[in-house]
Amino acid sequence: MNDLARTIEALLFIAPEPLEVATIQDITGEGPDGIAGALEEVRGRHGPDTGLELAEVAGGWALRTRGDLAAACDALRARPREDRLSPAALETLAVVAYLEPVTRREIGRLRGVDVDSTVSSLLDRGLIEEADRPHAGPTTYRTTTAFLERFGLARRGDLPTLERFELTGPEAGALRARLEHADLIAEAETGDA
Amino acid sequence: MRGTNPAEGRAGDAGNLGGVPARDASAALTQEVEIDLFQGPFDLLLTLLLRDEVDLLELPLADLVEEAVTPATDERWEIDAASQLVLLLAAIADLKGRRMLGEEVEDEPDADALAMREALVGRLVAYAPFQRAALWLADRLRAAERPRYRRVPPGTATPVPVHDDPARLSAAIDRMVVAPPAPSLAHMGVVRRPLPELLVRLRDSLARLREVSFDRIVADCDRLEEALTLLAALELVRRGEAELRQDVPFGDILITGTRA
Numbered sequence: 081m082n083d084l085a086r087t088i089e090a091l092l093f094i095a096p097e098p099l100e101v102a103t104i105q106d107i108t109g110e111g112p113d114g115i116a117g118a119l120e121e122v123r124g125r126h127g128p129d130t131g132l133e134l135a136e137v138a139g140g141w142a143l144r145t146r147g148d149l150a151a152a153c154d155a156l157r158a159r160p161r162e163d164r165l166s167p168a169a170l171e172t173l174a175v176v177a178y179l180e181p182v183t184r185r186e187i188g189r190l191r192g193v194d195v196d197s198t199v200s201s202l203l204d205r206g207l208i209e210e211a212d213r214p215h216a217g218p219t220t221y222r223t224t225t226a227f228l229e230r231f232g233l234a235r236r237g238d239l240p241t242l243e244r245f246e247l248t249g250p251e252a253g254a255l256r257a258r259l260e261h262a263d264l265i266a267e268a269e270t271g272d273a
Numbered sequence: 274m275r276g277t278n279p280a281e282g283r284a285g286d287a288g289n290l291g292g293v294p295a296r297d298a299s300a301a302l303t304q305e306v307e308i309d310l311f312q313g314p315f316d317l318l319l320t321l322l323l324r325d326e327v328d329l330l331e332l333p334l335a336d337l338v339e340e341a342v343t344p345a346t347d348e349r350w351e352i353d354a355a356s357q358l359v360l361l362l363a364a365i366a367d368l369k370g371r372r373m374l375g376e377e378v379e380d381e382p383d384a385d386a387l388a389m390r391e392a393l394v395g396r397l398v399a400y401a402p403f404q405r406a407a408l409w410l411a412d413r414l415r416a417a418e419r420p421r422y423r424r425v426p427p428g429t430a431t432p433v434p435v436h437d438d439p440a441r442l443s444a445a446i447d448r449m450v451v452a453p454p455a456p457s458l459a460h461m462g463v464v465r466r467p468l469p470e471l472l473v474r475l476r477d478s479l480a481r482l483r484e485v486s487f488d489r490i491v492a493d494c495d496r497l498e499e500a501l502t503l504l505a506a507l508e509l510v511r512r513g514e515a516e517l518r519q520d521v522p523f524g525d526i527l528i529t530g531t532r533a
Contacts, residue, residue, distance in 0.1 A: 147416070230414065
């Protein structure tokens with residue numbers, strides 16, 4: 081390994097947060113290309129047969145332990161209890177992640193339910209935050225660095241395209257058929273009343 | 274071991290317990306039924322019933338129920354599938370009951386209902402990608418929660434910007450530890466002359482002079498004292514000790530003593 085790669089490896093080892101390329105540039109005085117090459121070298125050194133891996137997370141680079149070693153790591157250092165995210169929270173997060181910056185009203189309109197408490201709980205967890213407001217208007221929300229870290233995303237917008245998740249024609253047809261059946265039930269129930 | 278008898282599995286055990294896969298909700302609809310009148314998936318039968326292509330009165334309901342609740346395999350019932358099936362069968366029974374009693378049953382939903390259904394379909398189709406994206410996020414979350422990061426560097430509390438000038442750092446801290454100026458209470462408006470004192474003062478003036486100008490006695494007063502003085506004057510009028518006269522609206526008020 082050359083000196084730059086060794087330096088970067090050392091920095092990654094002691095960095096408490098994912099290390100941004102700009103920070104590495106400041107410290108080493110090296111250009112982005114040189115740093116990218118050195119990062120590749122560090123990555124090559126920490127292959128699948130080692131305990132560590134180089135990962136791009138939340139806009140920076142981190143040297144972290146490999147997933148299969150989680151149990152051993154937790155035996156050394158207790159992990160804070162993970163709070164589980166409800167399906168409603170995950171769906172709201174998905175809406176924010178794809179549409180950010182987005183208002184509560186827009187989230188609510190899409191989800192078809194009141195989202196105040198879900199948005200508040202995501203704010204409390206630090207997964208979303210208020211976005212900057214260049215003009216007067218309703219508060220908008222966006223995802224945070226903590227969101228990127230928790231979901232292991234390299235940067236904002238590091239998501240599959242939304243088109244990939246759209247319903248196909250037959251799927252939409254099946255949905256319509258389900259609703260027709262639901263109408264049959266609803267009719268029978270209204271008749272009862 | 275549970276679930277060796279399919280009937281037992283169905284009766285009490287709706288969730289996906291044990292190793293046997295549960296039927297999901299759509300399985301109830303796509304399940305094949307085979308009765309005299311009809312042979313095919315359950316949802317097709319429903320569609321045909323709705324379009325009146327299968328006569329409801331001819332439908333052997335008991336056979337249908339038996340057919341619908343007898344699973345093709347020994348899969349367990351999932352609670353959503355079971356409740357959807359029960360609801361559908363109940364709806365069909367209810368409709369058939371009404372037909373048999375000669376009650377009118379709307380064959381086609383009205384235009385409003387259709388429009389509402391279309392709007393709902395549109396909304397669900399628009400929202401579906403986000404639901405799937407949420408599932409994708411859930412997968413990401415599971416994968417991302419395995420690696421561990423060095424979060425607490427041993428022996429250090431907060432990282433100190435060592436390359437910064439210590440003097441600048443010290444100056445920054447000095448600014449933070451200076452006590453802020455004490456808040457001013459000037460606006461709190463201390464009442465300097467209570468009402469009884471003003472009453473005495475006004476009485477004294479009226480004892481010396483027959484007529485007192487309001488403007489003159491409040492000349493060096495602030496607004497609160499001016500208001501209190503007016504109250505004192507009105508109090509004297511109420512007690513019959515003085516009369517007020519104001520020749521011009523908003524003009525000076527003349528206070529005249531009624532006691533000689």
